[in-house]
Amino acid sequence: MKIIELQYLPQPIYFALLLKEPDLEIDGYEHYVKQSYRNRCRILTANGVDELSIPVLGAGKKRISKDIRIDHSQKWLNRNWRAIQSAYGKAPFFEYYAEDMLAVYNKKHKYLFDLTQELLTQCLDFLKLDITLKFTSAYHDLKNEPLNDFRSKMSPKSNPKILNTLDQFPYQQVFGNNFVNNLSVIDLIFCEGPQAGEIIKSGIVEGTH
Numbered sequence: 001m002k003i004i005e006l007q008y009l010p011q012p013i014y015f016a017l018l019l020k021e022p023d024l025e026i027d028g029y030e031h032y033v034k035q036s037y038r039n040r041c042r043i044l045t046a047n048g049v050d051e052l053s054i055p056v057l058g059a060g061k062k063r064i065s066k067d068i069r070i071d072h073s074q075k076w077l078n079r080n081w082r083a084i085q086s087a088y089g090k091a092p093f094f095e096y097y098a099e100d101m102l103a104v105y106n107k108k109h110k111y112l113f114d115l116t117q118e119l120l121t122q123c124l125d126f127l128k129l130d131i132t133l134k135f136t137s138a139y140h141d142l143k144n145e146p147l148n149d150f151r152s153k154m155s156p157k158s159n160p161k162i163l164n165t166l167d168q169f170p171y172q173q174v175f176g177n178n179f180v181n182n183l184s185v186i187d188l189i190f191c192e193g194p195q196a197g198e199i200i201k202s203g204i205v206e207g208t209h
Helices: 013-019 076-088 094-105 112-127 185-203
Strands: 001-007 024-029 040-045 048-053
Touching: 013 112, 013 185, 040 076, 040 185, 048 076, 076 094, 076 185, 094 112, 094 185, 112 185
Parallel strands: 001 024
Antiparallel strands: 040 048
């Protein structure tokens, strides 16, 4: 068994991992980890990299990920979407995808897991990647199988290159002259459109992680 956590609009390396490890299962029964990509992502703005986050309730009480609720008392949705609009409104393919993405946000999901799962499914559709998502039915302790446990291997505090999964080829981003890596996949999608999925496929590193 190989396991990974569910993330909020993950980086391209996450999708490369799903392609490279077809048996990978997404864990909804782990104890939720704060300050992780489970509820945050990185985008590129005119002022540099910005981190978007979804506020949650009860994250510090050892609750399983599937039970973590979104805190809709905070105006996070407006903040997130305005930031995405500001960052990618002039991207070549923003108008092509934006309406469908906004429709998912506007459902105002009760649980973080449900929102991030639907956004992940939508991104797979945008990328035209034929991946069937698999989910665990219980918690699995893989401390004796560290190579099969991808949970928290990608985090704001670590370099995802440790996974040795994706050599991301630079593409034309909206802002700046130097390519910025490890952003949310929406950066790639809005900038490259229908070619985004092929760009991920072409960068997959063969062999073990």
